[in-house]
Amino acid sequence: MAETAAIRTGTGSLAPDIAPGLLRSLAPLLRGWLPRQRWFAGKGKAIDGFAPVAVTELLPCSAPPGLLHLLVDVEQPGQPPDCYQLLLGVRRTLPSRLAGAFVGRPRTGPLSGLAVYDALPDPPLAQALLERLRSPGTLGALRFEKPGGAHIPDARTARPLDVEQSNSSLVYDDTYLLKLFRRVAPGVHPDLELPLALARAGYPRVPAPVAWATARPRGRGEPRLLGLLQPYVAGAADGWSLAQRALAAGNGFTREAGALGRATAEVHRALAHALPTGTLGRPRIEALAAAMTARLHTTAEAVPSLRPYAPALAAGYAALAALDGAPATAQRVHGDLHLGQCLCGPDGSWYLIDFEGEPARPLAERRRPQPAVRDVAGMLRSFDYAAHAHRAPAWATACRDAYCDGYAEVTGRDPRAEPTLLRAFETDKAVYEVLYEARHRPDWLPVPMSAVHRLATSEDATR
Secondary structure, three states: OHHHHOOOOOOEEOOOOOHHHHHHHHHHHHHHHHHHOOOOOOOOOOOOEEEEEEEEEEEOOOOOOEEEEEEEEEEOOOOOOEEEEEEEEEEOOOOHHHHHHEEEOOOOOOOOOOEEEEOOOOHHHHHHHHHHHHOOEEEOOEEEEOHHHOOOOOOOOEEEOOOOOOOEEEEEOOOEEEEEOOEEOEOOOHHHHHHHHHHHOOOOOOOOOOEEEEEOOOOOOOOEEEEEEEEOOOOOEEHHHHHHHHHHOOOOOHHHHHHHHHHHHHHHHHHHHHOOOEEEOHHHHHHHHHHHHHHHHHHHHHOHHHHHHHHHHHHHHHHHHOOOOOOEEEEOOOOOOOHHHEEEOOOOOEEEOOOOOOOOOOHHHHOOOEOOHHHHHHHHHHHHHHHHOOOOHHHHHHHHHHHHHHHHHHHOOOHHHOHHHHHHHHHHHHHHHHHHHHHHOHHHOHHHHHHHHHHHHOOOOOO
16 A cells, blocks of 8 residues: 555645656556446547546545546547546445446556546445535645535435436435536536526526536646536436337327427527627628538548438538528527436426537537527437337427427527528538437437438428
8 A cells, every 4th residue: 555655645636746657557447448438539549648637636545445536638549639537436445336337457556456446336435526516625726616605415325327428427315416527628618607697597497506616737728617516306307218208108299399399498588688699690601501511521521321412411501501681690509409408397397407518519619609599400300319219200290390389489489480590400410410320329320310311302391
């Protein structure tokens, strides 16, 4: 244990001469472990190396279980490094209940011979994260904030949320949810910015953060949002699960889809009041269409099955660029709206969550005002996804119509009344899905490809 004690006897940032050696000793383990994680975006590419951004002991490794917080630049060929947040537990012996979290045993360095593992499934370490958020302050490069002196009680239980997502979440006593971002970047994060703005405006259907953590490594520019704590909607079910249950039982989902359309419109209306809006005149519409066209061609290069449809899809973007009439209204939007981002509470009310936008896109792009129809297009795509496994296209069509009807009830504007704009955004979303599925879930590629076929051959984009 002498080497372990050399990290620190307390907690905080590691000495500059310790952090690189620690990371070098962990690198062989991380090369095998990272690509197996759902949230790792660099699957399919070699890992060239790792560089420490910040390494902090949250619990001392000299008295296991220790808790290490790492911000690590992962270097892969042909792209700038991506910074990932890793939370690693350290024990002498790993209990069998944590076998699935095992990362490995370093052969060298300050943790030589010790068991290193993903910390989140370990209740004492999960509790330590909550305790840090309950006690605002700075620890090394990390800052923990709890505005307004909000009271956050102790938690008796902590469990990881077992869902597929690009981040990781912990639930405490079915009262609070801690969302931890795995791929982090400097700048204002919409998943904190938008819920706080909605809370200030008094909108109740988006859980408001009560505490959060950021990092500001020395010489690395703006802070990076690491995680946020917000109320957990107890007894709620996500829209994807509800849709799958309805499909499995042979039931319709139009009542729920209509209510979800109304909830989406209410959130859009609240965002438009809480944050600045603008208009997209001809130059910005043309730039928007050009960006969509560029993404189409890039994706067609990477996914050959998309190439036969590219000319017809590009024609839809050209129609957007040539659109006459009043400029489109632009505002802050959810940015990645689908059934899994919506919770239905016990009283039947819908809540929208996860306002981070599409994680693969830069933060600045995700914060840019957009036509609200972008979110509508995302939800229309989600109904297609839900229906695919059950081969129920008529179910999806009915839900799409009900959703648009509900949206129009609140706003007085039917998204289907702007077919060129709606088609362009749904096409752009389907193209994004094609690239994602080809890289991460090839078995799901037929879902967006079916939409591509429909959008390239049908006059009615909502069918």
